[in-house]
Amino acid sequence: MTADPTPLPRPGTALALTGLTVSYGAALAVEDVTARFPAGSMTAIIGPNGAGKSTLLKAALGLIPKVQGEARAFGQPVAQAMARIAYVPQRAAVDWDFPARVIDVVQMGLYRQTGLLGRLTPALRDRAMDSLARLGMADLATRQIGALSGGQQQRAFLARALAQQADLVILDEPFAGVDAATEAAIIAVLHGLRSEGRTIVAVHHDLSTVTAYFDRVLLLNRRSVAEGPTGTTFRRDSVARAYGNQLLAAIPA
Amino acid sequence: MTPFLDALTFQAGYNAALVSLGAALLGFAAGCTGAFTTLRRRALVSDAMAHATLPGIGLAFLAMAVLGGDGRALAGLLAGAALSALAGLVWLQHLTRTRLPEDAAIAATLSTAYGLGILILTVIQNLALGRPAGLEGFLLGSTAGMLRSEAILIAAGGAVTLSLLFLLRRPLVMTAFDPAHARLMGVNTRAVDMALLLLTLACVLTGLRVVGLILIVALLITPALAARLWSDRMGGVALLAGAIGAASGHLGAALSLALPDLPTGPAIVLTAFAAFAISALVAPDKGVIAQILARARLRRTLRGSR
Amino acid sequence: MTAAEFVPLTLPPLVIATLAALACAAPGNFLLLRRQSMLGDAMSHVVLPGIVAAFLLTGSASPAIMLAGALTAAAVSALMIEAIRRATGADPGAAMGVTFTAMFAAGVLLLETSGASAVHLDVEHALYGNLESLIWLDATGWPSLLDPAALATLPPELPFLAAIAATVLAATALLWRPLAIATFDEGFAATIGIPTRLLSAALTALTALAAVAAFSAVGAILTIAMLTCPPATARLLTDSLPKQTALSLALAAAAAILGTLAAGDLPPALGLSFTVSAAGCIATLSGLFLALTAAFGPRRHPSGPTR
Numbered sequence: 019m020t021a022d023p024t025p026l027p028r029p030g031t032a033l034a035l036t037g038l039t040v041s042y043g044a045a046l047a048v049e050d051v052t053a054r055f056p057a058g059s060m061t062a063i064i065g066p067n068g069a070g071k072s073t074l075l076k077a078a079l080g081l082i083p084k085v086q087g088e089a090r091a092f093g094q095p096v097a098q099a100m101a102r103i104a105y106v107p108q109r110a111a112v113d114w115d116f117p118a119r120v121i122d123v124v125q126m127g128l129y130r131q132t133g134l135l136g137r138l139t140p141a142l143r144d145r146a147m148d149s150l151a152r153l154g155m156a157d158l159a160t161r162q163i164g165a166l167s168g169g170q171q172q173r174a175f176l177a178r179a180l181a182q183q184a185d186l187v188i189l190d191e192p193f194a195g196v197d198a199a200t201e202a203a204i205i206a207v208l209h210g211l212r213s214e215g216r217t218i219v220a221v222h223h224d225l226s227t228v229t230a231y232f233d234r235v236l237l238l239n240r241r242s243v244a245e246g247p248t249g250t251t252f253r254r255d256s257v258a259r260a261y262g263n264q265l266l267a268a269i270p271a
Numbered sequence: 272m273t274p275f276l277d278a279l280t281f282q283a284g285y286n287a288a289l290v291s292l293g294a295a296l297l298g299f300a301a302g303c304t305g306a307f308t309t310l311r312r313r314a315l316v317s318d319a320m321a322h323a324t325l326p327g328i329g330l331a332f333l334a335m336a337v338l339g340g341d342g343r344a345l346a347g348l349l350a351g352a353a354l355s356a357l358a359g360l361v362w363l364q365h366l367t368r369t370r371l372p373e374d375a376a377i378a379a380t381l382s383t384a385y386g387l388g389i390l391i392l393t394v395i396q397n398l399a400l401g402r403p404a405g406l407e408g409f410l411l412g413s414t415a416g417m418l419r420s421e422a423i424l425i426a427a428g429g430a431v432t433l434s435l436l437f438l439l440r441r442p443l444v445m446t447a448f449d450p451a452h453a454r455l456m457g458v459n460t461r462a463v464d465m466a467l468l469l470l471t472l473a474c475v476l477t478g479l480r481v482v483g484l485i486l487i488v489a490l491l492i493t494p495a496l497a498a499r500l501w502s503d504r505m506g507g508v509a510l511l512a513g514a515i516g517a518a519s520g521h522l523g524a525a526l527s528l529a530l531p532d533l534p535t536g537p538a539i540v541l542t543a544f545a546a547f548a549i550s551a552l553v554a555p556d557k558g559v560i561a562q563i564l565a566r567a568r569l570r571r572t573l574r575g576s577r
Numbered sequence: 578m579t580a581a582e583f584v585p586l587t588l589p590p591l592v593i594a595t596l597a598a599l600a601c602a603a604p605g606n607f608l609l610l611r612r613q614s615m616l617g618d619a620m621s622h623v624v625l626p627g628i629v630a631a632f633l634l635t636g637s638a639s640p641a642i643m644l645a646g647a648l649t650a651a652a653v654s655a656l657m658i659e660a661i662r663r664a665t666g667a668d669p670g671a672a673m674g675v676t677f678t679a680m681f682a683a684g685v686l687l688l689e690t691s692g693a694s695a696v697h698l699d700v701e702h703a704l705y706g707n708l709e710s711l712i713w714l715d716a717t718g719w720p721s722l723l724d725p726a727a728l729a730t731l732p733p734e735l736p737f738l739a740a741i742a743a744t745v746l747a748a749t750a751l752l753w754r755p756l757a758i759a760t761f762d763e764g765f766a767a768t769i770g771i772p773t774r775l776l777s778a779a780l781t782a783l784t785a786l787a788a789v790a791a792f793s794a795v796g797a798i799l800t801i802a803m804l805t806c807p808p809a810t811a812r813l814l815t816d817s818l819p820k821q822t823a824l825s826l827a828l829a830a831a832a833a834i835l836g837t838l839a840a841g842d843l844p845p846a847l848g849l850s851f852t853v854s855a856a857g858c859i860a861t862l863s864g865l866f867l868a869l870t871a872a873f874g875p876r877r878h879p880s881g882p883t884r
Binding site: 309312314315318362365366369370371372374375376377378379381382383384385386387388389390391392393394397398411485486488489492493495496499500530532533534536537538540541544547551557558559562 | 609612613614615617618661664665666667668670671672673674675678679681682683685686689690799800801802804805806808809812813844849850851852853854856857858859860861863864865867868871874876877878879
């Protein structure tokens, strides 16, 4: 579709987006975003409401069609690297009254191993239970998912991603509407994954925790505003540009 | 062709003219009402309501026959239909208070009410209480052999529904556009919702004999979706939907009068669908052709900017 | 009733209704959870134009031709629903409403303006079903079930429905895992290699298949009762998907068996000299089951946080 050659990703790049453009109807939701997520890094995607953060992730994963551009993971087109990627959607995206227990949801992360009819071996069952235990949810394994609090739902979602043992974990607003204990538990697990050399990309809303949680940021407002290590990129002027100065304008001088 | 033209120009006899007029009035009322229900995403409630009329029609027939009257008196049948449609609505409300999603509640209501209706119809057939043959006309609509009193009732039903709609147009538009704001402005939105349900019921009852209970829902949805393609303003959508519904009702009734084998309901519904299909193709901005052109323009702009 | 009456007159409709009910209830569970119960409504309506068109094009009324016609119509209508949704931004319910009424109307139009109504295809059949007419004249009693000569004269609908019910149940079992995952979380499902669009199409196809099967037994609209009511009833009884599905199959079979028997036996027991519509009875009974669980079911309310 595009004639221009995609630059060879440098080794050590977990995810590379090149000129990614997504439209809803005739309106562009994401425009010409190019970004690189190094392996072993933990990146926050930050931007105002409607900046296209979730849309960018979904388009990168191929969940919604893109108008232009390319997404490559570990040097391959994303579609071929999906086995190494785990995706944690927004908690609100599913119906939690679905007839399933917590462990059923976590075991969904093992589908690549079991396929249509493959048996859930004891080793696979253990993997699912370990994932739950890492989030402090082991004793809730047989609870109905509808009976979980918001924070517990989010932990169940992350446990499902852990069960996938993916090298790249993409999370859409993992901290939205969760309690402080859950937030701490999730961030501990994510930092643990990073220390294992895995890559984390998360849509994030709380500007006050960006520096503490993430080592890289991508500032987005339909287009990429700035991208790089948190220390040099997450500065007042770049954030102000991403938020169209609305943040600063809201504060009396 | 001549019978069709005659029917179209109200020249096919007094009854036929009344029926065509009634169908047009009904089409206008249903189109307008449907614009409000469809845009509030409650379109299929009317389908459940329509199917729920069948047990009432059957029971009313039985009651009138047992009491020694003519089981086929339209006013009595419609009264039974109204009562059982309301019972169906109550049942639907009850189901939606469980964990079941609304669409499942609608599907369950319409199918079991319909099943019960069929059950009662077979009882009527077997009891040999007069001629139940006329009752089948309520499924797909039939204008053949319609009595003058029935034609007058249908025309009157259309006119009454339409005048109610005219009276309620302001609160309806305000509630459809922004319920919270309407409440602030002193509109009782719950009452408006109830009124909308009653208007829908009036359309369903008027439509029973002409369009039939299986297809009447089309007259509440199809013109509304077609109109939505042309206009973004609630008032405009409602009026346009009414116009499309009226044209479909009139044309369809004329077609069916000219071709006696063709039940009225399908004729009206297919006419409305044709209007929708044409709109979907050629409407500005939202039509298929306009969308293809817009996408091509977007591609060109993107290529130019690189 | 003696075996000499039961086997030829009651057993075939009973078995056919049960098979149709099972074929509908299985995919109905996933339709319910996907908020697509009205898709069953749509599919059961579009069977009619498909069957009529297939008959008019080929001149044959064989089950295979009817099936092909119905499935083609189902595919066309699924595409139409999707196209209307995209073009108008309408909710799925409205898009379905436009589609199935137009298709059904077209079916009636085709029927009434062509010669198709001459060959046992008629609107009444489409609306009521003709369960009672599916009798096995050559059967004389239970031994006929082992008699190859008598078995050869079974109503052709019976083996046809058995094949469809087996196909639908087997496919539901085979696709169980991906269906459950994609129904719960479609975006996630796509990222773990489940072809979600194909899977949705497969579920639509299964629904259409079940609707075709049920069409000959209970008619177009009563099909929805079997697609919706047993799964909805089971949903109000349990919080486990496997249990819900098993229960829905049991409830569907119970409604079919009890409904058929009641239609034939209840009026005589009340001193009336006739029978009533079996299809109507089955649908009413399935609605009664739902009414009972909606009032008393242990899981009739959504589960909330228990802390």
